[in-house]
Amino acid sequence: MSDGEKNKTGNGLMELLKLYRFLKPYRWKFALGMFFLLISTGASLMFPKLLGDLVDMGNRGMMKAEISRTGLLLLVILVTQALFSYSRTRLFVLVTEKTLASIRQHLYNHLIKLPMAFFSERRVGELNSRISSDVALLQDSLTGTLADFLSQILVITGGITLMMISSFKLTLFMLAIVPAMALLAFFSGRAIRRYSRKAQSFVAESNTIVEETLQGIQNVKAFTNEPFEINRYRQKTEDVARAGIKGGKYQASISFIVLGFFISMGAVIWRGSTMIATGQMEAGQLFSFVIYSGFIGGNIAGMAGVYTRLQKTIGAAENLLLLLEEPTEEIDEKYLPDPSQTLYGQIAFDRVEFRYPSREEVTVLKDVSFGIDPGQQVALVGPSGAGKSTITSLLLKFYEPSGGRILFDGRDSRDFPVTAL
Missing domain, CATH: 1.20.1560.10 (ABC transporter type 1, transmembrane domain)
Known part of the structure; x- marks a missing residue:
C-alpha cells in the first residue's frame, strides 16, 4: 500500500x-x-x-x-x-x-x-x-x-x-x-x-x-x-x-x-x-x-x-x-410569534439583482424595483424565463438577493428570521 x-x-x-x-x-x-x-x-x-x-x-x-x-x-x-x-x-x-x-x-x-x-x-x-x-x-x-x-x-x-x-x-x-x-x-x-x-x-x-x-x-x-x-x-x-x-x-x-x-x-x-x-x-x-x-x-x-x-x-x-457539514437555515423549532415582527403585507423590491447559486454567470433579475400595497392584487406577466418564479422564490426567502433589497413593511427581509415568515 x-x-x-x-x-x-x-x-x-x-x-x-x-x-x-x-x-x-x-x-x-x-x-x-x-x-x-x-x-x-x-x-x-x-x-x-x-x-x-x-x-x-x-x-x-x-x-x-x-x-x-x-x-x-x-x-x-x-x-x-x-x-x-x-x-x-x-x-x-x-x-x-x-x-x-x-x-x-x-x-x-x-x-x-x-x-x-x-x-x-x-x-x-x-x-x-x-x-x-x-x-x-x-x-x-x-x-x-x-x-x-x-x-x-x-x-x-x-x-x-x-x-x-x-x-x-x-x-x-x-x-x-x-x-x-x-x-x-x-x-x-x-x-x-x-x-x-x-x-x-x-x-x-x-x-x-x-x-x-x-x-x-x-x-x-x-x-x-x-x-x-x-x-x-x-x-x-x-x-x-x-x-x-x-x-x-x-x-x-x-x-x-x-x-x-x-x-x-x-x-x-x-x-x-x-x-x-x-x-x-x-x-x-x-x-x-x-x-x-x-x-x-x-x-x-x-x-x-x-x-x-x-x-x-x-x-x-x-x-x-x-x-x-452543510450549513442549515436558522429555523427555530420553538419559535413564538414576536409582535414586533407582525407583517401587514406591504412589499417592495429595491433595485434587486439575483443569480442562482448553480448558475452564477447568468443574471436572472437585474435592477428590479416595484412595490405592492397591503390587499393589492398584482399579476406577474412575461415570457418563460423572465423571472416570475424567481420573484416568488425570493419573496418566500428560498434565496437571498445577489444585490439590492427586498422590504417587508419597509424593513429589510434579512431582518426577519425564516421562521417568522
Whole structure:
C-alpha cells in the first residue's frame, strides 16, 4: 500500500469514527456485546484443544470416566460459546438498529433544514441515496466489522500461540503455506466479483437499449435506424460475454486453489505424522493442529474481506459527513410569534439583482424595483424565463438577493428570521 493510500485510509477512519458519536447512548450495551465476543471467541479456541485431548486420551487407554469428563467439558464449552454468541448478536443488532435510526433521523432533520440553494445544486436521487444506500452500508460496519476484526485478530493470535505451545516447528511449517493459500483464495474471489459486477452493468445497459428502442420504435422506423440499434445492442452483448469469460477464468482457477488447500493441509498432516513417528508429537496434538490451521487460514482470508468492507464504509461515511457539514437555515423549532415582527403585507423590491447559486454567470433579475400595497392584487406577466418564479422564490426567502433589497413593511427581509415568515 502506498503512502497516499495509507493516509487516505487513516483520514477515512477518522471520518468513520466521527459517526460513532451516534452510538454513545448505547455504549454500555456495545461494551457488553464486545465482552460476550471475547468469551465466545475464547471458547471457540478451546474446542480444537479439547478434541485433541480426547484423541490422546483414547490412544493412551485412559479410563472411560476421564474421557467422559473431558467430553462433558467440551459440551459445556460449546453450549457456552453458543449462548454468548447468541447474546452478542442480539446486543449488536439492537445497538446497530438504534444507532442507524439515530443517524437517519439526524440526517433527515439536517437535510430538510438546508437552504434551497443547496437543493438547486443536487439531484433528488443523489440525496435519496445518501439516506438509503450510504446509511445501509454502515449497517454491518458500525458494530459487525469491528467485531469481526477483533474476533479474527483473537483467533489468529490465540490459535498461533496455542499451536506454538504444541509444536513450534510445525507452526512455522504451517505459516509458510496455509496463509498464502487463504490470501490467494480471497483475491481470486474479489476478481470474480469485480467481473461479475461488470457483466451485470453491461446487462443493465443492454436492457436499457432494448427499452429505449422499443419505446421509440416509431422513430427508429421513421429514420430507418435499425442497423444502428442492432449494432449498438450487439456491442453491449459482446461486452457482457467478454466480462463473463474473464470472470470465468478466475472462477475456473478456484479448483486449483481448492487443490492447493488440500495439498497444504496434506503437507501439514504429513509433516505432523513424521513428528509423531519420531515421538515429537502426539496424534491428538496433530488433530488439534489441523483444525487450528483451518481456523487461521479462514480468518486471514476474512480479514482481507473486512478491509474491503471497511473501504466501502469509509466512502459512505465521508459522503454522510459532507452532507452533515452543510450549513442549515436558522429555523427555530420553538419559535413564538414576536409582535414586533407582525407583517401587514406591504412589499417592495429595491433595485434587486439575483443569480442562482448553480448558475452564477447568468443574471436572472437585474435592477428590479416595484412595490405592492397591503390587499393589492398584482399579476406577474412575461415570457418563460423572465423571472416570475424567481420573484416568488425570493419573496418566500428560498434565496437571498445577489444585490439590492427586498422590504417587508419597509424593513429589510434579512431582518426577519425564516421562521417568522
